[in-house]
Amino acid sequence: MAQPDTRPIAHPSKAPRTSRFSSDRLGSYALAFATLLLLWQFAAWSLPDFLLPDPLKVLAQFPDAVVSGSFWAGLLTSLGRLLTALAAAAALGLGMIFLGAAFPALRGYFRALMALLQAVPPVAWFPLLLLWFGFGPLPIVIVVTLAALFPLAIAGLSALEGVERRWLELARVLGAGRRQEVLRVYLPAALPAVLAGLEIGFGNAWRALIAVEMLAGAARGLGGGIQLAGQLGDMVTVLLGICVIGLLTVLLDGLLLEPLKRRLLAWRYR
């Protein structure tokens, strides 16, 4: 009997993509960036310099900033806090997701815990943490960790509950025990949601970091630098800080999160 269906089938829409950014996406980004720059320029023309310096003036500061030590110190301080907090959030979140996969009874409990804690914006804990741990980096890192943790944990725990029954049954039919169900079904099934949660958590962490650095008073880190410059009326430095934060977010997303997603979710990108 002929076997008519083994011919390779062409999926034009599913052709392997090799480039990190498709040119479409890059184009949209360029257009959006140009729009913002244009709006800024128009606003700068109608406002005096001490309220809003124009983009060229800020950009001209960029080379000076790059060679100054304090710029790098601030940048590295903030990045260090961000990455420490992200690592802590990932460890805590993945731990909860793993336990939730292994013990279904814990799933609802963890989710309730996260939902309750999420109701409070993490920055609100800052005064309390400051009192407990003093003016070191620890209160800042804890706030940022909380900001990244909630979306990650909630997305992952919800995904565990959405695992299709047939997938569990298939594993059992093939001879999987409880432990193997966790490793071979629950975790891979939850992975896309976990990474989406990580992406949202990353955005939250950035926002919380800058906010809490501005609150911290001590003029360290990017947020601290912006806060200090604002108090001195130095709008050029404020805007420079804003530009650096925006640029860093795009870079970290493109260089860290996107490749991670493409690597771990290879099956979705084929």
Next chain:
Amino acid sequence: MSLELRAVGMRFGDLEVLEGLEVRCESGEFVAVVGPSGCGKSTLLRIVAGLEPPSSGEVLYGGAAVRGPGAERALVQQERALYPWLTLEASVAMGLELARRPRREARQMARAWLARVGLEGFEGYYPHQVSGGMAQRAALAQVLAVETRLLLLDEPFGSLDALTRLGLQAMLQRLWAELGFGAVMVTHDVEEALYLADRVVVLSPRPARVLANLRVGLPRPRGRDAPGFVSLRREVLALLGVQTEAETPRRR
């Protein structure tokens, strides 16, 4: 090993789905189960697979009561019977790895099984990249690789186009003849049942009872237009309450 259903009944709340089913299936025998849709055929397979316990009666496999799922009685579902995150090779290797085969050996065996179902060259593809027929071939390879002794097929070709279905039926028949596993196949395609099976069990509408247990004594491979085939088909369809053309009154 033989399969024996003793007075198997199943109810979900007030809904009685199966009622006192008595079915026997000898070692290596191919049994097809046909019945009106919604009559509980899939439930029957899930009970035999050990995924659900029956409300009453018992299922014996090799003389022992079935207590849970296991690779010796492997179920293949109608569609999406593969993990979307595993390549075809990894899917077929999964059962072997669960049986503690070394990874390299499992992968090697998986490739051999894929070749056997006509999927050579597609080892690295993900399920969404191949056609429905190819995915079902891989699903078959996945359970055959764990040396299942009783293949439970829940309308495995039900969502495929007619031409693909014919190809897969022929392949299944060939593998069955070569490997000697037993099979219970639920289908709504009477021709498919008669083409493949040693016996056809006809179920009534819900609650399902056994209406008939027909031996298909035709030599293989069977021609679908042979007189014996056609008369058996008419008989099964009549049991299912379908009139065939020969009996339909002519319009004047």
